[in-house]
Amino acid sequence: MTKNKKVTSYDVAREAGVSQSAVSRVFRPGLSVSAKTREKVTAVANKMGYRPNAIARMLITKQSGMVAVIVSSRANENYPEVLSQVSKQLAARNKRVLLFTLDDAEGVDELFEQIWTFQVDGVIALAAHFESQRLAQFEQHKIPVVLYNRNVPDASTNTVCCNHEQGIKQLLAELKLNNPKSYLVLSGPKDSDVANERREIALDLLQKSGEPNVPVLYGDYSYQSGRNCIAQWLKKNPAPDAVICSNDTMAIGVIDEIREKHNIHIPNDMSVVGFDGIASSFWQSYQITTVKQPLEQLVKAAVDMLIEHIENPDSPPEARVLTGTLIKGNSVKRP
Amino acid sequence: MTKNKKVTSYDVAREAGVSQSAVSRVFRPGLSVSAKTREKVTAVANKMGYRPNAIARMLITKQSGMVAVIVSSRANENYPEVLSQVSKQLAARNKRVLLFTLDDAEGVDELFEQIWTFQVDGVIALAAHFESQRLAQFEQHKIPVVLYNRNVPDASTNTVCCNHEQGIKQLLAELKLNNPKSYLVLSGPKDSDVANERREIALDLLQKSGEPNVPVLYGDYSYQSGRNCIAQWLKKNPAPDAVICSNDTMAIGVIDEIREKHNIHIPNDMSVVGFDGIASSFWQSYQITTVKQPLEQLVKAAVDMLIEHIENPDSPPEARVLTGTLIKGNSVKRP
DNA sequence: CGTAATAATGACTTCGAATGCAATAATTGA
DNA sequence: TCAATTATTGCATTCGAAGTCATTATTACG
Numbered sequence: 001m002t003k004n005k006k007v008t009s010y011d012v013a014r015e016a017g018v019s020q021s022a023v024s025r026v027f028r029p030g031l032s033v034s035a036k037t038r039e040k041v042t043a044v045a046n047k048m049g050y051r052p053n054a055i056a057r058m059l060i061t062k063q064s065g066m067v068a069v070i071v072s073s074r075a076n077e078n079y080p081e082v083l084s085q086v087s088k089q090l091a092a093r094n095k096r097v098l099l100f101t102l103d104d105a106e107g108v109d110e111l112f113e114q115i116w117t118f119q120v121d122g123v124i125a126l127a128a129h130f131e132s133q134r135l136a137q138f139e140q141h142k143i144p145v146v147l148y149n150r151n152v153p154d155a156s157t158n159t160v161c162c163n164h165e166q167g168i169k170q171l172l173a174e175l176k177l178n179n180p181k182s183y184l185v186l187s188g189p190k191d192s193d194v195a196n197e198r199r200e201i202a203l204d205l206l207q208k209s210g211e212p213n214v215p216v217l218y219g220d221y222s223y224q225s226g227r228n229c230i231a232q233w234l235k236k237n238p239a240p241d242a243v244i245c246s247n248d249t250m251a252i253g254v255i256d257e258i259r260e261k262h263n264i265h266i267p268n269d270m271s272v273v274g275f276d277g278i279a280s281s282f283w284q285s286y287q288i289t290t291v292k293q294p295l296e297q298l299v300k301a302a303v304d305m306l307i308e309h310i311e312n313p314d315s316p317p318e319a320r321v322l323t324g325t326l327i328k329g330n331s332v333k334r335p
Numbered sequence: 336m337t338k339n340k341k342v343t344s345y346d347v348a349r350e351a352g353v354s355q356s357a358v359s360r361v362f363r364p365g366l367s368v369s370a371k372t373r374e375k376v377t378a379v380a381n382k383m384g385y386r387p388n389a390i391a392r393m394l395i396t397k398q399s400g401m402v403a404v405i406v407s408s409r410a411n412e413n414y415p416e417v418l419s420q421v422s423k424q425l426a427a428r429n430k431r432v433l434l435f436t437l438d439d440a441e442g443v444d445e446l447f448e449q450i451w452t453f454q455v456d457g458v459i460a461l462a463a464h465f466e467s468q469r470l471a472q473f474e475q476h477k478i479p480v481v482l483y484n485r486n487v488p489d490a491s492t493n494t495v496c497c498n499h500e501q502g503i504k505q506l507l508a509e510l511k512l513n514n515p516k517s518y519l520v521l522s523g524p525k526d527s528d529v530a531n532e533r534r535e536i537a538l539d540l541l542q543k544s545g546e547p548n549v550p551v552l553y554g555d556y557s558y559q560s561g562r563n564c565i566a567q568w569l570k571k572n573p574a575p576d577a578v579i580c581s582n583d584t585m586a587i588g589v590i591d592e593i594r595e596k597h598n599i600h601i602p603n604d605m606s607v608v609g610f611d612g613i614a615s616s617f618w619q620s621y622q623i624t625t626v627k628q629p630l631e632q633l634v635k636a637a638v639d640m641l642i643e644h645i646e647n648p649d650s651p652p653e654a655r656v657l658t659g660t661l662i663k664g665n666s667v668k669r670p
Numbered sequence: 671c672g673t674a675a676t677a678a679t680g681a682c683t684t685c686g687a688a689t690g691c692a693a694t695a696a697t698t699g700a
Numbered sequence: 701t702c703a704a705t706t707a708t709t710g711c712a713t714t715c716g717a718a719g720t721c722a723t724t725a726t727t728a729c730g
Contacts (some may be wrong), residue, residue: 005725008686011585019710026685029340031689034696034708054452056686064390069434071419080415084406087436096449099404099432101422117389140384223618256619283558284591285620343716354680359718366719369678369726391716394685 007050008091013188016044017217027052028030054247058119066098067306070111072128073103074192076221076247077278078295079126082148085299086124093307095121102128117140124148129193144309146302148294150193156317158309160302163323164194167291168201170326171244171273172209172319174289177335180241183214186229186254188221188246198275199247212331219250226253232260239264241271242332248281251288256332267333287330294322337419342385351379389424393454401433402641403455405446408438408462409527411556411582412613413630414461417483418636421459428642430456437463451476457641459483464528479644481637485528491652493644495637498658499529499610500583501537505661506579506608507544509624512670513606515576517645518549521589523556523581530556533581554585561588566596572597576606583609583616586623590666596597602668612662622665627656 009023016023016038025031026041033041044050058064067090071079087097098120100111112134115123122144129150135157138145146158175183185202188195199216206214217233219225226245230253233240239262245251251274258264266272274281277292301320309315344358351358353372360366361376368376379385393399402425406414422432433455435446450458456481458473465482470492473480480592481493510518520537523530534551541549552558552568561584568575572599580586586609593599601607607617612627636655644650 006686010686011690018685021689021710022708024689025709026687032708036710051448051451053394053454055390055454056715057688058390059388059394059686059717060688062715064434073419079416080412080418083418084408084416084436087434088438091436096453097434098401099418099422099434101419101426103423112387116386118431119388119390132535213392227619252618260619269676279558280615283587284562284595325460341716344718345716355717356680356682356719357678359716360679366674367678374677388716391685392718394687394716395687395718461717 001277005181006053009050009052010172012041012045012048012050016041016240021212024052025100031054031197055061062119064095064119064121065116066096066100066120068100068115068118068123069224070100070102070123070125070128072126073101074129074189074194074221075127076276077128077249078293079275079282079305081295082299085296086126086303089299093303095307100181108134112137115143117327121144122303122310124306125131126152127192129191136175141314144306146306146309147300149300151176151197151321152193153320155253155319158305158317159319160298160305161319161321162291163256163321164198165201165205167203167275167324167326168198168244171275171289171291172202172205174326174328174332175242175244175271175273176209178333179242180271182238182240182242183211184230184240184243185214185216186243186245186250192221192243195246202244219245219246221249223256225250226250227257228253230254230257234262239270243270243272245272245274248276248278248288248290250274251290252286253333255286255288271332277324281327281329288327289329289332291324292327293324297322341388342383344385344387347376347380347383347385350383351375357389397454399454399456400430401453401455402430403433403450403453403458405433405435405437405458405460405463405615407461408436409464409524410462411611412615413611413625413628418463418635421461421638424634424638430642435538443469443569447472450478457481457645459637459641460485462527462529466528466534477648479641479648481641481644483633483637485521486532486654486656487528490654493640493641493652494654495633496654496656497626497628497633498656499533500536500540502610502659502661503533503579504540506610506624506626507537507540509661509663509667510577510579510606511544511584512606513576513668515606517573517575517577518546519565519568519575519578520549520551521561521578521580521585522551522553522584525553527556530581537579544665554581554588556582556584558588558591561585564587565589565592569597574605576604578605578607580607580609583611583613583623583625584604585609586666587615587621590621602666606667608667612659616662617665623662624664624667625662626659627662628659632657 009020013020013023020039024039026038103164124146126148148160150159151161152159187199217229219229243254251272254272255266264270274290277290281288281290295324344355348355348358357372361366361373362587370500402632440659485494487494522534552564554564586607589607599605609623609625612625614622616625
């Protein structure tokens, strides 16, 4: 009753009294098959439970139909949403997601090995840092890559990124409304490109507006590091009027730490801003003033770009920068 | 300079002056090759940048080395962590993750098509609900499946699940310490198996302990639904002494709603418990009393089970139930 | 040193679908 | 009705690595 072996196109061909080529053509779009044959083959195929073997197809067409998606542990809390969007949008373009997670620099060699052997059609890297020499390897292998949420200066790579400068400018303008006397920047880790970019932009803008020596603390993007950093700082220093956090999660940590252990009111005594617009930043208990990344559009841009480069390998590299939305929460005092 | 075409085992063979078989053997573990040949081939392969083509290998070995991981939109906020664990642990077993996201019942047909054609070695479904007829299809196709975070009564499927009964029992015991006079159950959606299970267990245990008519509200597991449900309830009813939420996210919503709009203190006037132990349930502002799922162990169990069934297709189906840890937070009054 | 045992090697076939090309069938137009 | 097109079809080959089997090179040992 239950067939043990897989049904192949030959089996269907024999049963339907046609050639294997005919079966193949029925299952490829836009090929010349008569209505009669198509009908006959489809019927037999359905009856026998035949599905074309994607592996065999990949081998001959040299297109795996798979896109490697590399998720680094650095990815923020938007990542499940991003990943799900990526998967959906790639599915709409008839591509599948081969998922790789990257914890630290250790696994990179292994990761690249896998990517070459699996003959993926393209790569999307979420918040992962690669040496430019690594990026060059992709080019050698002629595998299109899009870096999500990264801004590479040398412009030889496809990138999609939120406009950090614009966003931070808006956040600072919001803070300025209260004429803060002292600032503190809570940066993400030094080995995160995005963290570095956000920090430098903030410091730069602050300096230009007459705040040359703003102190910087380094967290690791986590809730706990937000708490720890601000706790350490307050042990030896007075509370700053404004804290600029490189992401929402740390901002939440800062707020919780202040609330629990200090007699400082947010936003009356201290303003805190974040970045990203993660779901919990909107929760009643936090309501952080932040910049919400345009997730869906960012993902769409990334996927469009990747498909474009897969279909047309000679397209020039491109960098797309999308602007986020300022969210006026309650973590900055309204004057 | 840059080779245009992919390097194949034949190219390496020719260059190294050996047969293609020899090259193949060098790249498969445990096959008989002399040190001399191995060395020569490895050298040439490295020089030419040869990587075995996984697609070709899949075709001949009939093992894709890929596991389909199906993530439903129902997956809770632990899912990024779960997914990352799954990916890592499968990688350790030399399997890759082919990711599918499932929004609603719509995509199921298409999903299954993909799974058959991609010849995956196995399937892990995260929090996804499949009709038993669907599950039967996996069996027909001889593809091992493990359902993560589901408890199927008929026991013909491999499942890994947290011990809901044990967990809820502990939560209720915690609540009982205050002798609550009134309860409210905030359930997840009716079409979620886990939600149904958690709700029924809670109602059952409550009834057995002399609380026969506990009212039930239905949310959709989201923060907002937690807020909405409790808000609606309080419009027409007095505040219950204890609220039992089917997950942490809704519990957080309940807490935020109460804090913002009502003169009710948690935990003094009202106790709230959740389930899952998501990261934000530990945040200072919430500190929910909940049951933390043993994520890593659950994933390990799922992966072990899947690999076992891939390697030994005749293993009998198995259900593993792991016990979570009661987290005594601050959302239940300490007597 | 010769022979039995073992290790290493290469020629050839296989996996399953796609496709170039030549052969055949159907259609068109005069 | 018949030649000229055009649409279908099947044959044979291809993709790239793996594995079978027979053959040759090594090693072991009496």
